[in-house]
Amino acid sequence: MKSKRNIILPYIISCGLILLTTLFGELVKEKIGPTNIVMFYLLAVVFVAIRWGRGPAITTSIISVLFFDFFLVPPYFTLSVADIEYIFTFTAFLIVGIIVSTFASKVREQIMQHQTEKLHSALLNSISHDLKTPLVSITGTLTALLDKKSNLDAQHIRELLETAKGESDRLNRIVNNLLDMTKMESGVLRISKKPCDLRDLIGACLEQLKEKIGCREIKIEIPKDSPEISVDFPFMLKALFNIVDNALKYSPDGTPVEIQADFFQHKAQVRIRDYGAGIPKEDLKRIFEKFYRVERSQNVSGTGLGLCISKSIIEAHSGKISVESTPAKGSTFIVELPLE
DSSP, rough: OOOOHHHHHHHHHHHHHHHHHHHHHHHHHHHHOOOGHHHHHHHHHHHHHHHHHHHHHHHHHHHHHHHEEEEHHHHHHHHSSTTTHHHHHHHHHHHHHHHHHHHHHHHHOOOOOOOOHHHEEEEEHHHHHHHHHHHHHHHHHHHHHHGGGOOOOHHHHHHHHHHHHHHHHHHHHHHHHHHHHHHHTOOOOOOEEEOOOOOHHHHHHHTTTTHHHHTEEEEEEOOOOOOOOOEEEHHHHHHHHHHHHHHHHHHHHTSOOOEEEEEEEEEEEEEEESSSSOGGGGGGGGGGTTOOOOSSSSSOOOOOOOOHHHHHHHTTTOOOEEEEEETTTTTEEEEEEEEE
């Protein structure tokens, strides 16, 4: 069991980080303004979450809000606020801090559990790179909310909070992919198969992607008398989600995505086609590797884990996945699953 000293020490160090951040804010607030200091508190929360876990990180989030309000937001040395707008800001800051701390601590717990040094390094590299964009966006949103000169109305405040929520959802997807990859690397992925209708599976997948689909045309061809397939519904949903999401990301907005299913004597085959730039021949063999991403001209975000996770899930179902691609004409991912 951990000693009392080892349990309390992370909280003491976390409070020290908050004090240092607040002191730094006092020294520079006249030059850079208190709104820009929010990001330093968020960095403290992420550091504590990765280093010591969820408890100290959530504590850091709460105390950071109190210290920021008390020392750096006028009127000083009081928890009252001169502008009702700050109530929304502090609430958003606290929620984002708790979400970030929870996600980061989950990654830390998985790293500590499996003790795989290679995966440990890959996870930290992915966190530092792929969490940067949503964190910057969240920080920008909070900065706008804290800026007294912005004169934001209620509608604009709501839009900014929705932006912060969207970026938090993005953080959630990234961390979930990292956790799924950890489970697969450690061999703890457990498949529980049950019969299901392929149309229900694809329908659920498209429902989760409806915001990304927008006005895009999705062409679906599935035989009406198709037999049921035996799969672990949540895991296979994740596998198809990653493939369709990949098709949407790497093809122009005005082009369709086609989903076609065929059934043979011993297997079901699902073909997912996009009309994007295609995959270079030299990348086809590595497209399902962990953290591997094809270099494209367009700016597409992601960790490079989606297709690798899909491949692991499909193979855990005794199936297989392959890809056919023609430059400038698009790509087709082919999923084959056995019929039981």
